[in-house]
């Protein structure tokens with residue numbers, strides 16, 4: 254039975270929350286494999302908009318099991334707050350939400366160093382979400398991180414924390430001019446988190462293996478997007494994890510051959526939040542239209558997102574790196590009312606025209622998009638549920654994306670609500 258991965262094809266914020274929410278109706282388990290509280294997955298639940306940072310969007314579907322996998326970094330305070338928000342909406346996570354014992358913890362010094370190091374970088378700042386992500390992964394990679402299992406063993410937590418603080422406090426005080434942190438206070442704070450999170454900590458690899466053995470279906474929920482991937486994105490303007498498909502295998506202990514379908518989520522235009530190159534960026538009134546109509550403000554930080562035309566160079570990169578089988582196109586309705594629309598098909602970098610993502614971020618910063626211009630549409634696509642309802646020009650736009658990527662678009666989102674979706678029958682999906 255299928256294991257389906259849902260992956261962002263751009264710089265995150267493609268609308269994966271809605272796609273996962275829709276697909277999770279058809280699966281048994283939804284699992285997050287990387288990232289942490291930097292993600293903001295927006296789901297419309299009843300009349301409310303809820304933003305999840307760490308809990309998979311499948312939690313809104315009664316009875317579905319949700320997993321926060323080994324490859325993630327967990328901020329326990331944020332996680333508990335999310336659980337509390339869900340409870341106010343009548344959503345219980347008991348026996349439905351499981352956190353890998355091997356997932357790493359985000360500690361207070363990770364958040365502090367994130368903010369301080371960004372401030373120190375000045376104009377070269379990455380523009381992080383300030384959630385401590387990069388520093389939690391730094392500690393993981395340098396093999397001094399604290400994990401969920403450490404949280405459950407207070408003596409070990411205190412010991413590892415002391416070792417960490419002996420370095421971190423030097424950094425905080427000497428480099429950043431901040432107050433040193435008190436280990437006892439942190440242990441006391443994390444002791445309270447441990448009490449509440451302990452029942453959710455488990456061996457998620459085993460849970461997944463047993464579920465697959467019983468023939469259950471799993472949705473792998475990627476956070477961020479391909480262009481924010483630490484290896485395959487616009488380094489250094491990336492996040493510190495692997496949102497692409499390899500991250501799903503590593504982060505959940507899942508063999509690559511167990512993954513049956515990989516779905517790429519692409520917004521009908523491009524956005525990014527934070528620093529780094531964005532070749533199709535529009536700083537004119539069209540960019541403002543996309544930002545206003547698309548409500549393009551960061552769901553974690555509230556920052557305005559940078560907006561631009563769809564970029565087929567980026568999409569093709571995502572298709573290859575992730576081995577995409579399908580594309581789900583989101584926010585098509587945001588383009589309603591534009592006289593013309595455009596898609597980048599290549600970049601001009603100096604005297605060269607290239608069709609691939611350059612390795613050097615400076616080349617990407619120089620890149621001028623080669624634009625394929627298409628007629629826009631005045632009639633609304635908003636709320637459409639069938640392809641026939643789309644204006645001719647919108648249909649041509651969709652077909653053009655299929656042509657440029659060589660992949661079928663199996664669903665189109667035409668508004669934030671569950672029902673505002675064009676869903677094509679798909680033999681690959683359950």
Ligand code: IMP
Pocket residue numbers: 264265266291292293379380381382383384385386387476477481490491492493526527528
């Ligand atoms: P970090 O993940 O907080 O370290 O931020 C690194 C980069 O990734 C910054 O440009 C952030 O704006 C971006 N980023 C992180 N998470 C998201 C997300 O969920 N959506 C969009 N951008 C993100």
